[in-house]
Amino acid sequence: MSSENLYDYKNIFSVSYILGDKLNTETVALENHQDVAAPDYGFDFYAPQTYLDDNGKRILVAWIGLPEIDTPSTKFQWAGMLSIPRELSVRDNKLIQTPLEDLKQLRAETQKVSGDIELTSRSFELEFETSEDFTLELKNEAGESLLFAMTEQEFKLDRSNNSHIYAEKYGLVRLAPRTTKQQTIRLFVDRSVIEIFINNGEHSMxxxxxxxxxxxxxxxKNLTALLYPLNPISGLEQ
Incomplete structure (x- = not known):
């Protein structure tokens, strides 16, 4: 799929969804359906699968990485990874993704942060609410960085200043529409992967x-957030 707007279907293999009342198995038609929509506006959301857990929650897990694109980790025999599990729901005829509640068990001590912060861990969650434009950067001492920003109209994720640049012909910037003024944003980082939940769960990057x-x-300067270093899953008690 492709689109002429700034946001939709910018990856070589994109994901979309469609909501309807039910599938008519005789006509193979989805009845009373909405328009096709995109759930994710990042670089690497691919092949999502869902399942029902023991509590009846619909859980999604996606592959992070696209076919035909080799990441810098490929030479070390790391081809890709799976996303964090996300609970799916429907709100105002939109698919909502919410990080699984159980992930909060990974949180270490809570830190209230602003300005420039020295990271003690490269695996962490960041959470904040805002209605104002902002910028957020992950950096090293050489100034190489990943930029995430919000303006009145849109979000931007820019990896053009990474230490290791790849897949340049597919673009180094991704944009997403901003659909609500007040935003609750959750952002998960684990070394070489970022999962950002924007528009109050309506979209991810x-x-x-x-x-x-x-x-x-x-x-x-206008942004204050809660930072949670994340413990490894292997350290959780069963």
């Missing part, structure tokens, strides 16, 4: 990025 020795987080 899922991407790989490669910053050598990343150790800094920089927030614009």
């Amino acid at each position: 899922t991407s790989r990025f490669f910053i050598q020795d990343m150790n800094q987080l920089s927030l614009s």
Whole structure:
């Protein structure tokens, strides 16, 4: 699929969804359906699968990485990874993705952060609310960075200043529409992957990025957030 607007279907293999009342198995038609929509506006959201858990929740897990694109990690025999699990729901005829509640068990001590922060861990969650434009950067001491920003109209994720640049012919910037003024944003980072939940769960921006020795987080002056270093899943008690 392709689109002439700034946002939709900019990856070589894009994901879309469609909501309807039910599938008519005789006519193979989705009855009373909405328009086709995109759930994710990042670089690397691919082949999502869902399942029902024991509590009846519909859970989505996606592949992070696209066919025909080799990341810098490929030479070390790491081809890709899976997303964090996301609970799906429907709100105002939109598919909503919410990080699974159980992920909060990974949180270490809570830190209230603003300005420039030295990272003690490259695996963390960041959460904040805002209605104002902002910028957020993940950086190293050489100034190489990943930029995430919001304006009145849109979000931007820019990996053109990464330490390791790849897939340039497919673009180094992704944009997403801003659909609500007040935003609750959750952002998960684990070394070379970022999963950002925007528009209060209506969309996500899922991407790989490669910053050598990343150790800094920089927030614009108007932004204060809660930062949670994340413990490894293997450290959780059963």
